[in-house]
Every structure is written in structure tokens, then in C-alpha cells.
Amino acid sequence: MDSQQITTLTGVLDKKMNRQLKQYLDICARCAICKDACHQYVATGDFTYLPARRAELIRQIYKKYFTKAGEFVPALYEARDPDENLLDELYESTYACTGCRRCMYYCPFSIDTAWILSVAKAILIAAGRGNEMLGQLADASLFKSDNFEMFRDVIVSGFKDIEAELKELTGDPSAEIPVDKQGADILYVALAGAHSILPAAAIFHEAGASWTLSMFESANYGFFLGDVEKARKIADRFMDEAVRLGVKEVVITECGHAYRVANIFHEAWSGTKHPFKVRHILEVIDEYIKDGRLKVSRCIDVPVSYHDPCQVGRNGGIFEQPRDIVRALATDFRDMTPNREQQWCCGGGGGIVAISEMDAFRLKSGKKKVEQIKATGAKIVASPCENCRLQMEGLNETEDLGVRIAAIMDLVMECMDLPGRKQAAEGA
């Protein structure tokens, strides 16, 4: 690697440097408590996935270029150039990380390894070594919004098909999936497919909510890639839509990272203050049930457990609402151990489900989640994150768990008194 390239990469680190990052890089005592917190290290015993080791790669560059001791006596202070070998190691340990931040929870100094790895991703992207698949998916999202007129008809046509299902399900010919509705209270931001639209539409309809569906999906591969500019632009699509429509709140579907991007990062990235609040759909559903706006029966009589997605729970602060919803639907709720802030990551976050070369590793890393699910004896595991569900469905198959992995909205819909479903059952 030539000096110009090294200057570019160390320049990225310099640009990201602030007091907090400097503290994270200076303070690690190598106590290795993080090794017992990381599901990937626990499952594999591979040093590559030890949180402190992941951070150490950035720390080595930091020592070489940001400390006098490392600059003058690099061998003694474990300082290192960002050479090709280091970048190879950095790529593997960084894009494998799900960003669950369980290591931070257990670290005596609260070192945020995921933060350090966001810097690692920026360095990898500057070196032309960002993950290609995540880059393609981010670019596809941006292409769709930059050329929206090209896709408008096909997107709206898809919504109309789902609306027809909604009318049938609710037995109400006037039921609708509104789009572009000026002055609606809620802008609901779903995923690209029907699965996150129909249940929410049925719930909003039954609750008599004033809502409109976003034209854009909430999934943000720019965030997984580690490209803040792309991540901001992807989120801008529905944030700008929310401003244009004058909604009171943006409600994010059952998706972990999209909720965190919208609720925690976007204002800082865009330098603007949202004129609306951002909530997760489960906060809204919980409110509807508790206010009596949404009637559900306790229709599930098999044991149900709940997996806290890291970006919704530990990193998003939503713990009780999903549990209260499940308790309203099921006679036998069984929490996993540990749970809430200490919940084990399932292994499916951070975009890793899209990286096929990591498939075998990803499933292996779900060891702790498999143990937790088995210990509950649950027949249904509910979780409000698409990546978590994909991972747990994979674990269900490979480990023969014999459980049903479900979105919470699907369970809610099953416990709603929907005339269309009753008619279909009677006709069957």
C-alpha cells in the first residue's frame, strides 16, 4: 500500500476522531470480559470475533498515526500500518459483527465496539473494500428513489393488490391503504413486501387510525454497509415524505435497524430536527390495545416466547410493549433467559443475512439463541425484526427446533375478530 493510500485511510480515522472514540481506543484494559458477551466468539472460540480484537485492529492504526509512542516505537506499542493484511482481518471481523452491542453492555468501560467498527467500515469503504452485496442493495434503494417515476405505477399497483386483500379480510369494502394522504396523523413505513403492510393496514383500520403508507421501504442497507451518506439519503426518502405530508408521527414497521436509524441517527445525520415523533409499530399497537381501540382475544394457547431484537431492545429501548402485546394474545408467555438488555443476539443482524459467504458462520453463531429457545419450551417465538426472524427460521431448520417464528403483527392479526377470515374459515 502506497503512502497516498495510507494517508487516505488514516484521514478517514482522523475525520471520525472525537473525544469519545479516542477514549474507546485509549481505555481498553484487555480484561476480555467481552469474550463472554459476544455470541459469535462464544459459539466459535475464534479470536477474529473477539470484540476487543475487532477494535484492536483500528487501535493499531490509531497508535501508529495518532500517538507519539506508536509512531516512534511501533513494535513495542503494537502500532501498525493499515496494510492489506490488516484490511483483510478488518473486513472479516467488521462485516461479521451484527452490531448488537452486547459487548458494550458488559464492558466495564462501556467501550462501544460497534461504534469503532462503524469507523472500520468507513475505512474499508475508502479502501474500496466495503461489502459488495450491501453496497448493491443500498444502491438499488437509492436508484429506486432517484428514479421514482419509473417505479411509481408498479409500487402503487402492488399496494392496490394488498388493499384488495384488506377489504376481504376486514369485510369492509371501504377499507383502504392510503398513500400520499396529506394531513394524515401517521406515516407508516413498511418493508418492500406485502408481509409488513397487510397486518398493519388491518390494525390501523380496526383502530380507526388516520394513516398513510410510505412509498418507500424502511430497510436501510446503507446503514449496514457503513456508508453514512447513503444511509442518510435512504432514510431521507420517507423523512422528506413525512414533512411533505405534514404527519404527526412516523411509525416504523417491525424492523430493528430501520427504527434505530429513524429514531436515533437521522436527526444527527441530517442536522435537522424532525417536526414529528418517530415510534415503532409495536409502541402504537400496545397503545391501541391498552386504550381499547384495538380488540384482541387471548387466542394463542401454546407457549410463546419473545426475542428482543438488539436494535429494538438493547439499542432502541423498547422492552415492555412487545411483551405486553404477547401477553394480551397468549395464555402462556415465557421469557427467554437472559432477556431485555442482556438478551443474546440471534446472530442475524447487521446485514449479515445478505452476505452469503457468511451463511454457515452466521448459523453457527446462533448457538446461544438455540439454547435459549429450547429452554423456554415455547412453540412460537415472536420477534419484531425481519433479520432476526430470518436467522431464527434458519436455526429452526438446521437445529430442528420445531417452533414457529412469527412477526408480532401477524399474531395480533390472528387474534383480531376479522369477518373476512371467519367467512374464509366457514367456507373451507
Added chain:
Amino acid sequence: MSDDIKVDLELDLKGLLCPLPMVRVSQNITNVPVGGVIRAVATDPGAMADIPAWAQSTGNEVLSAGKEGSEFVFLVKRIK
């Protein structure tokens, strides 16, 4: 017209939820030669926008995209 096109790889993406159909096409595009064609069948309507957007942004080509009953059928040509 699609009957005349030689398909190099068939992808059954039925039951996969978006964005997975797009992810699977992307993961498999290098499994056909340049100029080769993937025929992908999905059931999630989101794929109707996702797969063409992915193709355009990566410089590949969707030869056709259409609904056949409850399925969405794509012919995707690898360009580079």
C-alpha cells in the same frame, strides 16, 4: 418472446420476503456467464420494483418482468 430466450439458471424465490428475492438474484448473477440469463420466480410484490432497481443500478438488464397468476416472473440478463 421469453420462450425464445435460453435460461442459464432458474431461481425459485417463491415465499421469500423482500428484499430477499433481490438479494438472491444478486448473489446468483455471477453464477451465469456474461450474457447469460436468470429466470426468477417470486411471490412478494415488492420484487417488482426491487429486482429492476437492482438490475439498473448494477448495470444488468431485466429482459422481462411480469405477473403470472400470483407469481412474479423475471428474466434477468448478466451484462458485465
